[in-house]
Amino acid sequence: MRKLLKGISILCVFVLLIMATACTEKPAETNAPAATTKEAAAETTAEPVDTGDDLIVVGFAQCKADESDWRMANTASMQETLSEANGYKLILADSNNDAAKQVADVQGFIDQEVDYIVIAAVNMDGWDTVLSSAKEAGIPVILMDRTINASADLYTCWVGSDFKAEGVKATDWISTRFTADDEVNIVNLQGQLGASAQIGRSEALEDAIAANSNWTLLAQQTGEWSTDTAKEIMASWIQQHGDKINVVYAENDNMADGAIQALEEAGMKVGGDDGVAIISFDANRAYLQMTLEGKINCNVECNPLHGPKVAEIIQTIESGGSPAKVEVVEEAAFYYDTITQAIVDARAY
């Protein structure tokens, strides 16, 4: 055993040696171009020194690339926009909804000295340490879609949706549908608790309920963004409250889908002018279709196509400018009575 440990320590030394040689090689390799590009860099100021080719390396820490249709569209948008053809090299790290892994991924980007870091945060909190490392290493950080609780000087800017504004669009629609005398009984299928989309959308609803005395929140539970869970919860609500429910406020498309199925299977009329009003968010193609069919009354868009905006910001920084701290992507809301087939077909995701 002793000898074995000795062997292992020899191996460890071996690793360090390899690292050391690799380290000494590296400067020798990059010294010459570095010297030349330094002059060039002096001319074109903000241009970061590349490692050979001219691609801008972007590290993208996605929270969970295949979490939902929305997220998939979001990932795809980044991959398409920041392609090598467009002069970027995108390194996608999928943290699979693991906050610690995401922090490690970002730390990895810093160690690998990427040019930009884009983060779609799993968790709002706990970012200070790693973001100060990024700042120290001089790497601009762009936050995407989800906000974080960190001091504003730690990141360059935030791109994304205003979730509360989305929620307000939805509650506005509810107030147009019902008069002040109507009894409005709402059930709320929440997203993953703690996600900023859930917080924003729930907040908007809770504010609206507080403001309207005729609105009641019958039940509120997390469907964890999932069709299946939402369906199960909805079925249990139908058992409890029956026909009283007249508004379902589902915080994403998948959960709205689950709720609709539960309602339909219980024989209740869904959507349209006289059915249970269904509110959904995200507005993916499949659900815009459902909006067109009248099953979803109001589908508030949550634009996943952040790629172009991010590219725009990077270009701004590259050319020496500084982007605005908050860059909100444009979002619309779609209503069952105004949506057209053309809108659905135009949707890319």
Added chain:
Amino acid sequence: MSKTKNLQNPPSVIMTGIGKSFPGVRALNQVDFKLRRGEIHALMGENGAGKSTLVKVLTGVYPMDEGKVRLDGVPVVIRSPQDAQKHGISTVYQEVNLCPNLSVAENLFLGREPRSMGLIDWRKMNLKASELLQKLNISANPTAQLDSYSIAIQQMIAIARAINTECAFLILDEPTSSLDADEVNKIFTLMRQLRDNGVGIIFITHFLEQVYEICDRITVLRNGELVGEYEVDKLSRFELVTKMMGKEIENLSELSVDRDESRFQGEEPIIEARALSSGSKKVAPFDLKMYRGEVVGFSGLLGSGRSELVRTVYGADKPVQGQFFIRGKNVRIRKPLDAMKQGMAYLPEDRKVDGIFPELSVRENIIIALQAKTGMFKRIRRKEMEKYADQYIDLLNIKTANIETPIKSLSGGNQQKVILARWLLTNPEFMILDEPTRGIDVGTKTEIQRLILKLASENKSIAFISSEMDEMIRTCSRMVVMRDRHKVGELTQGNLDQSTIIRTIAGGDNEDGAV
């Protein structure tokens, strides 16, 4: 020389009137045992004689039902092996009871590792271990993992461990069963050394040569009862085997056996083995012919290879060499199913480990072999199953609440009958019965013996193994004798009497040398 020197010591361990029962079996009945310091005391007896039970009672593995134990005159109650160790009684079992994943040194010192500053001092431990190993002449590296050594070495290490504790009494429960002559000699050297240091050793073995080489006294047990205590020099091998096997044929109705070998003249043997042997040297190449309608006994002491031989025939141990013929056709038996398809049946020696499915019902235990033979998709209909089960419960007089009772709640004898029923149901032409009467009551024994003869008269061929000589003599028409994993003889007609058999098994008094 020193052999008799310590015989005069007063007994230090005195066990009197020991009784112990297990469900369905009376394992020990009023057994007395004495052990002196500085002697090597052989504990002899065939299967089920109660040797292991006696030892386990002494070491606190089993609580005894009745009886007393005195150590140096003081009555003691030993509750656990640890307790026994505190009283200076250490045990080495047949299966190595060490941890295969630890190093040799650790196995020697586990629980009493040398320490410095509260931490295990490996250097010191390895040093002490290698000293100990050297002293005992065991060639093992203290730092190597235990399972990198052969079972023999592991066994020696186990003895070394037992010795290393401050032990006054050492129990060696068949430690030599897997060792070769050289290693046995080493252990003997060790044992003598210990004896001369005043350690009392209980030595359990099946090898007579070893008993006569090293032991001072012999205590013989049979069927859970004490036969007697003898001094080695005053008991011949012949007498010993006689005492172990039981001389008096119990007063049972006479069974008649046709021993006329000539009736098989010109007939085709149902089974023929030519130089067959199994892997891992469990049994040396052997020839064997068996005919329809005969019962062939396989005798020899435990560990002589008698079970291994039949296991090889059945394919339970994979045959590696030789040729095998069934009804004159050369076949290869790779696994038990092959043998079953050729009309063989095998009632295993160890009912618990290889025989019963404890949680399954009597019915399921009976039909399982037939079902396995017919295949998964040809399920025997429930009605049919019940019919079979009822039929054999009647036929063999199995005592069970009903056919759906789990077999584990039956007594040993009835469990055995269920397994017998299992094989009879497959309608075999050739049956191997390894200790079918072990651990069951006398009445059932006779029933099974009758059944064996009845089957033979129905033109079936039966290989029969039993530790009880009289039973074999009464049922077999021919007897194959095994010694030291070799087939040493075949006794027929005229030779088939008790003294010849015992002489063949014992290998003669003047034969010399350790096995």
Added chain:
Amino acid sequence: MKMGLFNDRKGPAMLSPSAGKKLLNNRLIFSLLVLMVVVVQNIITTPNFFEITMTNGLLSGYIPNILDEASELIIVTMGMTLVIAASGGVDLSVGPIMAIAASFCGLLLNGSEYRTDVYHSPYFLAILFGLVGAALCGAFNGFLVSRLKIQPMIATLILFTAGRSIAKQITHGQTIYIMNPTYKWLGVQIPGIPIRTTILVSIAIVILVVLLVKLTSLGLYIQSVGINGSAARLVGLNSRVIKFMAFVICGILAGVAGLVSSSSVGSVNSGELGLSIEMDAILAVALGGNNLGGGKFSIAGSVIGAYTIQAITTTLYAMNVRADQLNVFKAIIIIVIIVASSEVFKEKVNRLFRHITKKNVPVGGLSDERQ
């Protein structure tokens, strides 16, 4: 009423004579007790518990709901029961296998489109394809366990971690929506039949498994291999093949559950299908009084175990317990059941009882079946 039905097709464990003591020794009794408590609790709190109404051509109400929601779990539990009985280990990969099966099916129906009304290939072919995919996954697990002798839990860990990603690859990384109404036949309703198809499928699967176990000798083989491998070999059984088959069957059944689940939501989302169902299935088997160490098993027990878990879940939902807090209650109830039915606990209770009554019973008194 459900229980009554299954009591008739008793698994072997249910056959023991119904003496009071035997019944108490039956490990199933505590699950049944909990199930009963849950039902009674429901009857008290919800007066319309037994009410079954016809809505939209479907029977609905609390009981049909529970039956419906338990169906996937039951199907998966059947396979899990066999695997546990044969190998003494668990199959962690059933959830991902569900996703894989549904993905195969969805791929065939949709081509590579994300949403379709018209099937690209016949529905039954797609189902077959999905099941074959699931069977392959099961075979992979079975190979690792029976050939390479890897512990089942670790062997199935591989598909557990990779399975959903594989499913994602099959569907080209997108959620597939299948809008053709016939797709919902399997998971919701076949027009004209007032009972949910899920319930019918789960009953059919239970009957099928019972038939498979009873009509062929697979059940006996599996138990024999699980109880005493060495004896099983000597009576001519091939334990490798039998373990392998148990895993394949478990895979296929997980596939069926996957298809049902995907059909009931009308889409294939490989990240979601059967999420964390493996844990519930293992618990169902344990609650059903089956030994997780392998050997004897009872289909009826597993069914009751599955219903117990689903009844707890549904009741807690109805009591407005949040989905994420549900686990606390589940854990407590389960640990109580398991502890109460454990041998050591019974012995301790017995000893305590004896101590109180000061009866002088000999030490070996518990095993009273000497002869």
Added chain:
Amino acid sequence: MRDSKKTTISASSPLGKRSGLSNTGILLLITVSLFVILYVSSTILFKDSNFAKYSVFFNLINNKAYLLMLALGLTVVLITGSIDISVGSVTGLVSMVIATMLSSQSNISAIWAIPISLLIGVAFGIVQGYLVSYMEIQPFIVTLSGLFFARGMISVINPKSVPISDKLFMSWSSAKVYIPFLYNERKNGTMDVAYLTPAAITAIAVLIIMIIVMKKTKFGRSLYSVGGNPQSALLMGVNVKRIKFMAHVLCGLLAGIGGLLYTLFAPSGNPQNGYGYEIDAISSSVIGGVMLSGGVGLPIGTLFGVLINSLIERVVPLLGIVDASWPRIISSAFLFVFIVLQSLFASAGHKGSFKPVLPQWMRFNLKKKN
């Protein structure tokens, strides 16, 4: 990469002589070599990604300090032949409790986070250990319930993301202990000095303690003996039940420490924290050479298991695979290779035909007394 792999395969061809290395040793050696090969080849393959930097290497430890704790805990219980799948949820629970405790409303000192996290872990360990060893309930079911319970309790305590605002705790979290002389120059000319976080230092300290405990204490050796052959261990005077119980308590304690280190690394409470970490911990232990059948494994191996885990996480995004689901398939493939290797060794070792595996020059333990 492919070349270097080839050499190890050919290197492991049988030679027919008895090697002095035990199974444990061989598995450990494989793990370590795999780590080295992986590291060296990524250094060569991904030149732009600076794998040769010291900071990258040290961050492998910094990033997974908490996982090392969990994996060590599992190593302990797996060695005794038991299992604990509640560690991930316990981690999450600890982080949620700490976060709730240290959120802005309360003014409890951050010092309390330490005893409380340890206490939570030990409490889980005691209950589960009792049920497993003294009530003889299957560990899988017990710890599965533990998993459910802890996961549910997180939501009961707080269903939302909770920030930690406590200054003292955050200073622990963001502290870096720089390692002198180990630095590289960044592209922009600044110095990138390798560092260890307090969490990593704690983890390394615990690792060292564990190595000593496992190697040099009676308790540690008893763990191995219980896992190797409980029957023998009992006969050799080991209190098997107590040792199993203690193993679970130790595992709980390590999970508690793991939770604390996790919270230092990602300082916030979230219902999702620690989800699925039990699987990561098990696979790290298995990759590190722990056998699930018990009795085999070394803490140092577990360290390398964790490092491999951490390294794969770094390397996979660089493979340039666009599809996000591939990384998980690749990590699983790694696990698969390890498990199959182990099984081959284990079964071959059992038959007695498995001895050689290593070429002459690689054996460390050749000198045997005859």
